[in-house]
Amino acid sequence: MVLLKTALLGAFLITVGILLLTVAGPYITVQVQDIQRHDVESHAEFLVGDFTDRQYSLPASVSVFGTIDVAQAPTNQSSDVQFIVLDAANYQQWISGQQSSNIFSADEQGHSNFTFSTTSAGTYHFVFDNRASLYKKYVGFSVSFDEVSTSRQADPRTPYVGWGLLGVGLVVVVYGLIRKAPTSWG
DSSP, rough: OOHHHHHHHHHHHHHHHHHHHTTTTTGGGGEEEEEEEEEEEEEEEEEEEEEEEEEEEEOSEEEEEEEEEEETTTTTTTTTTEEEEEEEEHHHHTTOOOOOOSSSEEEEEEEOOOOOOOSSSSEEEEEEEOOTTTSOOEEEEEOOOOOEEEEEEEOOOHHHHHHHHHHHHHHHHHHHHSSSSSOOOO
């Protein structure tokens, strides 16, 4: 007599393994985030007199980052400039001399990096304010943003679980069919 319960358990494991490999695999999913980098301005070089405004259209809820290189025009030595990022409404207030709220502000010296997050889609103004200096400045500027998209994809680990259950099920079925039940002598 064979071990019926063991053989049935093995058959069940084989069935589940086959289902995972064929039918259920695409329905077992994981959430995957794809990050795409978009270069808004890969590298721009320009001269700043009093101030210079660079405006770009950016989407909502993205991480914006970039670099600034500042050098004094006559000597080409490292120098400073006030760097301000404003949305469209606050830029209009700033340009007219009214109180404005900036998204990012820093006095940048030489080579520096910046990062901030957008709150809404729209035009953002990158202002290089040099009114505090007598000398014009050479500015090297780059800006990019990372956009994160989320999708659901089939879990790549599912076939491994299916093959594992199939292998274990085969071993259990063979064991259940070959092994004889112990006999008791009453």
